[in-house]
Amino acid sequence: MIGYKTLAVPGPTNMPHEVQRSMQIPLEDHRAPDIPEFTKPLFSDLKDIFRTNTGEVFVFPGSGTGGWEAAISNLLTAGDGVLTSSFGQFSSLWVDMCRDYGMDVHNCDVPWGEGVPLDKYYDVLSSDKGHAIKAVLVCHNETATGVTSDVSGVRRILDELGHPALLFVDGVSSVASLDFRMDEWGVDVIVSGSQKGFMLPTGLCIIGVSSKALNNCSGSSVPSGYFNFHQMKKMNNDGYFPYTPAMTLMRGLRASIDLLNNEGLSNVVARHNRLANGVRAAVDAWGLRNCAVAPKWHSDTVTAIVVPETHDANDVISAAYHNYGVSLGGGLGKVAGKVFRIGHLGWLNETMVLRVLGGVEMAMRDVGIPFQAGSGVGAAVESYTDSRQNLALAAE
Ligand SMILES: Cc1ncc(COP(=O)(O)O)c(C=O)c1O
Structure with a gap:
């Protein structure tokens, strides 16, 4: 044609010329002494995109699906209660993953075309007096049906009930495009990928994690080797990674963040x-x-x-x-x-x-x-x- x-x-999505050009570079040594001069400002600028001062943002080689797994494997233990809702392909797949990991899933089955049912979330959480529910899942933007849900509404319910569950959000098709406020909405884990709002090729799983969630990464029964938040944080503190990072994509990410900020x-x-x-x-x-x-x-x-x-x-x-x-x-x-x-x-x-x-x-x-x-x-x-x-x- x-x-x-x-x-x-x-x-x-479409890749801007600036992003393309930023990745047309020779491969580089990810352990070079000057790498932190590149990575540390990148981590810090990502926090602005996620609108967090208190949380951390991690960049894993992977995709959005890996982010779902990272949230579960770092923070939950088989048998933990999880409140979820399915109203499209992606919200449903995350629920399936929770079941596969042995979580005790309380799922709200919602007609496709609607979003997270705040009234039902309220009912389930208010009857959970023993706080068996450890995480509440929200697919911020269900890409299969074009439905955006009210994340702040879920936070309000948790606060009103004084429920301590962690708030996990899928922001794969919302971060860097829709209004998203990690700190203000009290989001504990926000999962995104490189190939949508960040305008890059697929290959990065970009995750925001609150300090509350980081403090909660205690002996999960699920192995979290590859996506281990603490190992990543320890290495990131010095500007490096626990394994070979996707440097070229991160050069692209730099250009993409610059465009978003401009x-x-x-x-x-x-x-x-x-x-x-x-x-x-x-x-x-x-x-x-x-x-x-x-x-x-x-x-x-x-x-x-x-x-x-x-x-x-x-x-x-x-x-x-x-x-x-x-x-x-x-x-x-x-x-x-x-x-x-x-x-x-x-x-x-x-x-x-x-x-x-x-x-x-x-x-x-x-x-x-x-x-x-x-x-x-x-x-x-x-x-x-x-x-x-x-x-x-x-x-x-
Ligand atoms: C809302 C949502 N969540 C999760 C995913 C899965 O992400 P990935 O395909 O990057 O693994 C997608 C993919 O389109 C998505 O739209």
Whole structure:
């Protein structure tokens, strides 16, 4: 195919030129004497991205799934109570992992399209008088359904009840794109990966751990060799790692953090909201439905779009890819064939999203989904020009 392909899956995301260039370097000695001059500021700047002063941020070679395992293996013991909810592929897989590790899982099964059920979390935690529940899990942004949950709401419940459980958060598709505040929300473990908001290739598992959690890493029954927080912290204190780190990716991470900081984290979050509003306007104009059933759940990093029952979403994805070189996200698990997903996170601007929406329109035409051609693109154009004008007015 001639011309650019369009990457519109919700991770991996588009990689900025600066990040690409920063990794086009010879391999280097990870034990060189000057490595701490690079790593220590990196660790410190990562804490700002996670918005923590009191916690630590660790960079493991791995991916988001490894982060789930790190949280469990460092902090829990087989038989510990864990409060969870499943409402999409990723929230469910973390729950499965807890079960595989022998945790006593209290799971809230939530319809896909909704998020963490605060009322049910309240009920379970308030009846847990003996504090058998040691960790509460929250998937901040369920990438399979495009649903964002209220992490601070879970913290409020824990505080109101004086419940000491640790708060574990999956921020794989939220950190560095959506508003996330580790200290303010009292998050004990936040798991993220390199290939979404950080705009890098897959390969890093970036985890924030609170001091409360670090003090809790006492003799877990689960072996935590590779992901051992204390071994990592001990070596990181001097700027090094317990094993060969992914130096090249960390050079990229440096460039990515610089880009995020140059834009300003709050502007990054606002940009994601603007871009997402345009996508949601397009979905409405097409006469289709967002899988996230209410605005309070709408994700600013990914939108899952429900196709009419007469159609298979996989056909839209296939037409978009084969006919126009546009990669859309597929429906996973329970929503396979029912939704296609547009990732709108990372290094992205309005015209890049419009290109995706144009590709989606052509693909939907090809497979015979009825809608007015140009309606979604037009609605997004209106949304973007309006928000630009509002930005300009606010700046005056
Ligand atoms: C919300 C969420 N959690 C966890 C994962 C798993 O991360 P990884 O694929 O990096 O292991 C993903 C992957 O897309 C995700 O979106």
